[in-house]
Amino acid sequence: MTRKMDRTGHQDVSKEMIGVGRRTRELEAGSPSPERMRTASELGSAIVHQLNGPLTALQLYVGEIRQHSGQFIGTTGTADTLQQIVENAFQETERVCAVVRLIADTFEAPLHEETAVALGRDVISWWSRSRSTEGSGGPERTISIHGLLTPREREVLGHVSQGCSNKQGALRMQIGPRTFEGHRARVMRKLGARNGADLVRMVLCENAVAS
């Protein structure tokens, strides 16, 4: 951590921590890497698989409601509005289904049945794998921790992780020591850190994951 920790400099560091900098460069360069395309396709398929059950049930129910809506909506003053709501619900359901079909179509797999099925199963289990590692220090945690903090709090965290006391940190940021302390306390509360050492350990873990 030899980077200059002024306001703009720190912004760069936190971006790198969540990998945004790398992705931005990739996007600027034109096409994403094949690895990223594959990961995106597999992630998409895993999500599609999770959505397929509920969406199938939803499409069946909404379709049936729409077909027989005349029976329960009746002919009262609000009938037209209710009919329109049912129709809109149907259209929106169709829209979601179309999006899911589109994502499902991007899944690339080898032709050989055994390999394709194995890959399909692997992609499906990706979902449960990624759920179970949540909160155990995986990349998702990196994003979630930094997403929790305001730019100001991230700045404070940067100074604390460099070993600054409240006084030193406050001086660097040109704010009162009490204000600095307040930010620090909020960061600790947000991240669930028990003490200063705990906070520094969290930042070190973050950096290890990000690099």
Next chain:
Amino acid sequence: MPELHLHGSEQAPRLAKNTTRILVIDDDACVGTAIQSILSRHQCETVLASRAHAGIYTFHASEFDVAMVDLFMPGMDGLDTISRIRSVSAVPIIAMSGFRLRNSLDPDQDFLGMALLRGATISLRKPFSPPQLVAAIDRSLGLAPSTGEPTQ
């Protein structure tokens, strides 16, 4: 004596001709329930199984006009389930899956296509609408005689 033994060892007597008996094998019980409630309005009696093995057991224990099989389930694969059913019966099988795969070399080939190769009568891509579901049942019943030969 009850009319029907769903889980009995002996063959259950066939219901009246105007009722279509459908076995749905899908690990998502909510999908099965939705299919059941739609088909109940179309003179269909639907039996649900949430695992392949339970489905095959039920299939043997009773008599069905159509079997609907989801392709990706925990435990036994839907493709193997289709093979198992086809090896003993000429019943129309509807393969269901929302999971596709795309191969640049052969865009027509996907998991549903594999299911047809294993002996499924027709395929139904998830999610599907009530008319699509009913049409699939009708079509599978109509197509059944032409694919009547059990493939070993």
